[in-house]
Amino acid sequence: QKEVEQNSGPLSVPEGAIASLNCTYSDRGSQSFFWYRQYSGKSPELIMSIYSNGDKEDGRFTAQLNKASQYVSLLIRDSQPSDSATYLCAVSGDNFNKFYFGSGTKLNVKP
Amino acid sequence: EPEVTQTPSHQVTQMGQEVILRCVPISNHLYFYWYRQILGQKVEFLVSFYNNEISEKSEIFDDQFSVERPDGSNFTLKIRSTKLEDSAMYFCASTPGQLAGGPGWSIQYFGAGTRLSVL
Numbered sequence: 001q002k003e004v005e006q007n008s009g010p011l012s013v014p015e016g017a018i019a020s021l022n023c024t025y026s027d028r029g030s031q032s033f034f035w036y037r038q039y040s041g042k043s044p045e046l047i048m049s050i051y052s053n054g055d056k057e058d059g060r061f062t063a064q065l066n067k068a069s070q071y072v073s074l075l076i077r078d079s080q081p082s083d084s085a086t087y088l089c090a091v092s093g094d095n096f097n098k099f100y101f102g103s104g105t106k107l108n109v110k111p
Numbered sequence: 112e113p114e115v116t117q118t119p120s121h122q123v124t125q126m127g128q129e130v131i132l133r134c135v136p137i138s139n140h141l142y143f144y145w146y147r148q149i150l151g152q153k154v155e156f157l158v159s160f161y162n163n164e165i166s167e168k169s170e171i172f173d174d175q176f177s178v179e180r181p182d183g184s185n186f187t188l189k190i191r192s193t194k195l196e197d198s199a200m201y202f203c204a205s206t207p208g209q210l211a212g213g214p215g216w217s218i219q220y221f222g223a224g225t226r227l228s229v230l
Binding site for chain 1: 142144146152153154155156159161166167169200202206208215217218219220221222223224
């Protein structure tokens with residue numbers, strides 16, 4: 001059974017702080033990794049994709065991938081109340097016929 | 112900007128009835144998916160579809176479910192004899208695929224979802 005694990009939270013950070021979200025996955029053959037944001041009752045919205053080891057930055061967001069440790073993280077700098085949502089980690093298998101989602105981490109950014 | 116379109120946004124049905132959920136993927140995408148999310152739970156993979164056939168399906172996707180691409184644009188999920196536990200949000204997604212090239216070939220784009228309520 002291929003698994004994607006996330007801490008369910010909630011993770012509470014003050015406005016302006018850095019939020020750090022973590023994800024581990026079980027399938028060493030995974031090739032593509034994604035972070036989605038999901039507001040209550042809405043569909044997942046892509047935040048970041050990462051395919052190779054290291055860091056990838058896009059605005060206030062940085063994704064980090066360590067395939068040896070089977071670990072993906074998302075850093076959100078200068079967190080805003082509008083960032084309050086559930087963040088989903090998703091991993092594609094050894095082909096992209098199937099994507100595995102974690103249960104999500106609920107982030108609360110307090111003004 | 113191209114988007115995945117799902118209809119209806121909310122479907123109410125009686126237990127035992129058949130429902131068809133409809134999706135129009137992004138036009139140049141090659142891979143299509145259905146997911147289910149029960150309220151408060153994780154997004155669960157149901158099925159993927161490529162080249163007019165199922166690529167992979169989960170253990171959830173049993174004989175009660177079927178998918179079809181009846182024409183060049185629509186992608187449908189049929190649920191026969193609905194059960195109370197089928198109540199969930201159903202998301203359709205599409206992916207460009209490797210033939211499309213570019214760095215985003217494996218990114219999934221999600222529709223807004225259909226909320227299915229089985230009474």
